[in-house]
Amino acid sequence: MKIGFIGLGVMGRPMAGHLIATGHNVFLHRVKEVSQDLVTAGGIALDSAAAVAAASEVVVLMLPDTPDVEEVLFGDHGVASCLQDGALVIDMSSISPVATREFAARITAQGADWVDAPVSGGEAGAKNAALTIMAGGTEAAFARAKPILEVMGKRITHIGSAGDGQVAKVCNQVIVGLTIEAVAEGLFLAARAGADPARVREALTGGFADSAILKVHGERMIDEAFAPGFRIALHRKDLGLAIDAARALDVALPNTAMVHQLMGAAIGRGDGDLDHSALIRNLQVLASGE
Amino acid sequence: MKIGFIGLGVMGRPMAGHLIATGHNVFLHRVKEVSQDLVTAGGIALDSAAAVAAASEVVVLMLPDTPDVEEVLFGDHGVASCLQDGALVIDMSSISPVATREFAARITAQGADWVDAPVSGGEAGAKNAALTIMAGGTEAAFARAKPILEVMGKRITHIGSAGDGQVAKVCNQVIVGLTIEAVAEGLFLAARAGADPARVREALTGGFADSAILKVHGERMIDEAFAPGFRIALHRKDLGLAIDAARALDVALPNTAMVHQLMGAAIGRGDGDLDHSALIRNLQVLASGE
Numbered sequence: 001m002k003i004g005f006i007g008l009g010v011m012g013r014p015m016a017g018h019l020i021a022t023g024h025n026v027f028l029h030r031v032k033e034v035s036q037d038l039v040t041a042g043g044i045a046l047d048s049a050a051a052v053a054a055a056s057e058v059v060v061l062m063l064p065d066t067p068d069v070e071e072v073l074f075g076d077h078g079v080a081s082c083l084q085d086g087a088l089v090i091d092m093s094s095i096s097p098v099a100t101r102e103f104a105a106r107i108t109a110q111g112a113d114w115v116d117a118p119v120s121g122g123e124a125g126a127k128n129a130a131l132t133i134m135a136g137g138t139e140a141a142f143a144r145a146k147p148i149l150e151v152m153g154k155r156i157t158h159i160g161s162a163g164d165g166q167v168a169k170v171c172n173q174v175i176v177g178l179t180i181e182a183v184a185e186g187l188f189l190a191a192r193a194g195a196d197p198a199r200v201r202e203a204l205t206g207g208f209a210d211s212a213i214l215k216v217h218g219e220r221m222i223d224e225a226f227a228p229g230f231r232i233a234l235h236r237k238d239l240g241l242a243i244d245a246a247r248a249l250d251v252a253l254p255n256t257a258m259v260h261q262l263m264g265a266a267i268g269r270g271d272g273d274l275d276h277s278a279l280i281r282n283l284q285v286l287a288s289g290e
Numbered sequence: 291m292k293i294g295f296i297g298l299g300v301m302g303r304p305m306a307g308h309l310i311a312t313g314h315n316v317f318l319h320r321v322k323e324v325s326q327d328l329v330t331a332g333g334i335a336l337d338s339a340a341a342v343a344a345a346s347e348v349v350v351l352m353l354p355d356t357p358d359v360e361e362v363l364f365g366d367h368g369v370a371s372c373l374q375d376g377a378l379v380i381d382m383s384s385i386s387p388v389a390t391r392e393f394a395a396r397i398t399a400q401g402a403d404w405v406d407a408p409v410s411g412g413e414a415g416a417k418n419a420a421l422t423i424m425a426g427g428t429e430a431a432f433a434r435a436k437p438i439l440e441v442m443g444k445r446i447t448h449i450g451s452a453g454d455g456q457v458a459k460v461c462n463q464v465i466v467g468l469t470i471e472a473v474a475e476g477l478f479l480a481a482r483a484g485a486d487p488a489r490v491r492e493a494l495t496g497g498f499a500d501s502a503i504l505k506v507h508g509e510r511m512i513d514e515a516f517a518p519g520f521r522i523a524l525h526r527k528d529l530g531l532a533i534d535a536a537r538a539l540d541v542a543l544p545n546t547a548m549v550h551q552l553m554g555a556a557i558g559r560g561d562g563d564l565d566h567s568a569l570i571r572n573l574q575v576l577a578s579g580e
């Protein structure tokens with residue numbers, strides 16, 4: 001199949017690589033030195049998003065944020081300007097659910113299909129084709145996208161209509177961020193109260209306090225091993241999407257707001273490029289000034 | 291062995307029952323109509339905590355809160371007044387770590403051993419002898435307590451010195467409470483943003499957002515099945531222990547403080563006897579007034 005792939009960052013490069021390795025004709029835009037191996041492997045570099053769209057039955061996006069997706073879709077020489085009749089656009093970026101619904105409406109008005117399919121699982125998941133994928137779109141659009149998503153991910157769920165994939169991703173980031181804060185406050189209190197946090201973590205594994213975060217991020221907190229992983233700065237972007245959605249919906253998310261603020265303080269302090277398990281440092285800095 | 295057991299509530303009754311069934315001579319205090327079957331099974335009812343202590347090599351407590359433990363240990367006709375030389379006191383209640391260190395010092399000053407061994411796992415864990423137990427005390431005291439704890443629990447961890455069992459339990463309740471709020475804010479946002487929270491929960495299972503809370507309490511939130519389980523009123527008591535410890539240590543636990551407040555609002559609204567998964571109702575009430 002002829003597939004366009006736009007967004008060759010840390011995540012996009014291995015994802016596009018899997019599509020090339022599967023034998024698809026993959027058209028790429030913005031190929032830099034770091035992604036030359038994709039061309040060596042058979043990918044075809046083109047000069048604009050419009051050229052990629054003109055060449056492709058399916059266009060996949062994996063971009064940093066909402067404005068990037070808007071620019072690539074609807075900017076000058078954008079995807080929308082040269083979209084094939086009956087094409088399928090799959091946006092795998094993590095961006096605003098509200099903007100996504102608008103983008104989907106504009107793309108489907110052109111007679112194309114839309115699927116938003118943000119991922120979790122990070123760089124390792126991208127490299128191992130083991131991403132968790134949350135998809136929004138019509139049944140028909142999802143059915144078209146599924147075989148392509150299966151090249152890049154393992155656990156693929158059709159959540160609902162366009163935008164619902166992004167809603168699920170934001171929800172994921174809320175739960176992950178607040179669970180990290182939960183584990184941080186628990187283990188920090190344990191340490192300050194004189195108990196060995198490693199023993200406490202071990203005792204709690206297997207009970208109701210157990211989580212992927214307690215296992216993985218709890219260990220990072222105890223070892224102070226804060227190399228990312230997933231950076232605090234990126235996680236704040238995602239919680240910002242939750243805060244924006246809450247504002248648009250006029251609802252309150254008290255602990256999401258608190259963690260969003262605490263992430264901001266960590267970034268201001270210079271911890272933005274640390275793994276999000278380093279949120280425990282907020283508590284230490286607050287209590288001790290360092 | 292001659293074992294005293296004081297505190298025959300929802301948890302204590304089945305726990306004492308396991309000790310009787312194992313063939314120990316179990317001395318009981320405050321036997322009410324609901325616990326008569328323990329006497330039928332071979333338990334021996336006595337008139338005071340002092341009488342229980344006088345008859346027992348090991349005294350087990352399973353009481354509601356810190357003042358109850360203080361009264362039973364050090365009040366009139368309390369355990370301390372008639373403790374055998376070289377006895378072992380095992381406090382399985384969930385109470386203040388700070389008070390526990392003081393109680394342990396007073397008991398060991400009488401030449402007895404002390405173990406604090408609070409549990410998690412709830413009524414089902416108590417009935418099935420499958421409690422998770424977090425113990426504090428000397429190595430020697432823990433070694434004495436272990437065979438008795440093994441009659442009531444499955445996962446038994448020696449955290450550290452006296453009081454550290456209670457620290458671990460408070461830490462457990464912080465992580466559980468804040469993870470419930472994490473799942474509540476995520477699933478509430480999903481629902482308000484128009485996605486099916488059941489599909490979102492399914493998509494997130496297996497990833498970093500996964501937890502025992504997402505599985506069990508997430509499902510209760512979606513089904514609005516709020517029969518306890520573990521009551522919000524009891525959980526607020528436990529977070530109160532965390533808040534008290536944070537105050538004593540002069541440290542800040544921002545999300546613990548927020549959840550403690552939100553639990554208070556839920557209790558004020560009449561939701562205190564609902565399962566703690568009903569914390570999601572705070573968000574609904576805040577947004578809609580009902």
